[in-house]
Amino acid sequence: MQCYKALQPISVFSFDLDDTLYNNQPVIAVAEAAMLQSLLQHAPITQRCDSEFWWQQRRILAKAKPDIRHDIGRWRLLGIEAGLIELGLTSCEAGEIAELAYDAFWQARTTISIAPDVTQLLTELAKQYQLIAITNGNACIKKMGLGDLFAFSLQAGPDGRMKPYPDLFLTAAARLNVKPETILHIGDSHRADVLGALKAGCQAAWLDHYQQPVAVLPHIRLNHLQQLQYFVVTEAI
Structure with a gap:
């Protein structure tokens, strides 16, 4: 010291x-995997979309709404929704699936020893x-x-x-x-x-x-x- x-x-x-x-790195890795698995289950169209795709969605969102960065949970949720809409889902479908995917992420992200x-x-x-x-x-x-x-x-x-x-x-x-x-x-x-x-x-x-x-x-x-x-x-x- x-x-x-x-x-x-x-x-x-x-x-x-x-x-x-x-150490947060392995926690986030597990949480990202849980999010991707949920997306694949509820929206098979996301099969070829990796974590980088969803990160780019958040970057685009942050450029349009810089203050969203202050709430990383909401930022991630809205980024998932925006990505699903870009892939062709309706706003309603995207909102529901984004909630499920974010919940999967959060459950894993908050499982910390x-x-x-x-x-x-x-x-x-x-x-x-x-x-x-x-x-x-x-x-x-x-x-x-x-x-x-x-x-x-x-x-x-x-x-x-x-x-x-x-x-x-x-x-x-x-x-x-x-x-x-x-x-x-x-x-x-x-x-x-x-x-x-x-x-x-x-x-x-x-x-x-x-x-x-x-x-x-x-x-x-x-x-x-x-x-x-x-x-x-x-x-x-």
Whole structure:
């Protein structure tokens, strides 16, 4: 762990989810496969359409409606619907099948196993601090089995613009009735997590998986999540 700035007293630990508490890449791969399988089942015309096709549909949609990016779930749903219409389905058919395909994606996307050592770390931190989650994604802390440890989870889209906009951090501070500077946000993305937290006046801990150079420093840089054990205060015997 490297410290770049003096830490202020902390009352809240805020966690990003994807690629912070778990490896998100295999989760998304399984979810994409579930989406494609559902599309094939309900719309055989999609047989030759791979994930790249559906990504291009989302890109086209985002060019027309840039703000849709702030809600990645709705963005994906509407992208599926747009792609089905392009393939020749009626708007009604496309809407119904898109809902089924997105549900298949979401069910797989929110089936996430948290490593026991991560759960133990969070359990120890929750005894001394309030824990919250702030994510640009749509993972579900309750489905992960972490619901009892976190006060709440805020998600880009339903709860505000995505990080690095300060919306979600400021909403969290207001809901907890704390000053932003008492929140330490931990995340793997320098742009979303570090810059977002700093813009909102929060403290930032960067989980740097790849040892990247940066221009704007966080308060601390972590090599692995377990370094947060530093903040677990044990009682003297």
